[in-house]
Amino acid sequence: MVLTRDAYLREIEEGRIVITPFDRAAAGPGSYDLAIGNEFRYFKKAHQILDASEGADYREHTVLITKADDEPFIIMPGEAAHTITRERLKLPGDICGWLQGRSTYARLGLMVHITASFVQPGVDNRQVLEMFNASPVPLALRPGSRICHIIFGRCEGSAVYTGKFQGQEL
Numbered sequence: 001m002v003l004t005r006d007a008y009l010r011e012i013e014e015g016r017i018v019i020t021p022f023d024r025a026a027a028g029p030g031s032y033d034l035a036i037g038n039e040f041r042y043f044k045k046a047h048q049i050l051d052a053s054e055g056a057d058y059r060e061h062t063v064l065i066t067k068a069d070d071e072p073f074i075i076m077p078g079e080a081a082h083t084i085t086r087e088r089l090k091l092p093g094d095i096c097g098w099l100q101g102r103s104t105y106a107r108l109g110l111m112v113h114i115t116a117s118f119v120q121p122g123v124d125n126r127q128v129l130e131m132f133n134a135s136p137v138p139l140a141l142r143p144g145s146r147i148c149h150i151i152f153g154r155c156e157g158s159a160v161y162t163g164k165f166q167g168q169e170l
Contacts, residue, residue, distance in 0.1 A: 034087050073140070
């Protein structure tokens with residue numbers, strides 16, 4: 001069941017969903033907008049094969065950079081990159097979520113969240129966004145831009161995420 005604005009705002013007011021920092025202006029009718037932070041990861045240019053297996057560590061094949069609020073990150077056509085939301089999400093064990101790109105950015109060719117869009121119940125972290133520029137031109141992304149949103153859902157039962165990305169940083 002998707003939570004509409006009145007339902008998820010009630011959960012926030014009761015302290016069950018925690019979004020830090022919280023901005024009421026980011027609350028939409030069926031989702032809450034999330035902004036990108038200042039940290040970005042892009043893939044190293046190398047002529048090697050990356051073994052895409054369960055044990056692969058993306059950090060070994062990417063470079064982490066930090067941008068000032070007024071300094072854009074340029075994602076080139078055909079490139080994948082990571083960023084992380086400014087907001088930290090803390091969900092109770094009976095609420096989960098799905099991250100989706102906003103259509104404003106999709107219409108420019110930016111795929112904001114390539115896959116792995118499910119936000120586990122009981123999570124307490126910032127959300128990493130796996131982006132891809134599907135447009136034919138470079139795109140400038142500015143820290144603080146609300147490029148995605150989270151859709152909250154109520155779970156049947158309760159669970160708490162304890163996987164390797166709990167408390168994740170980029």
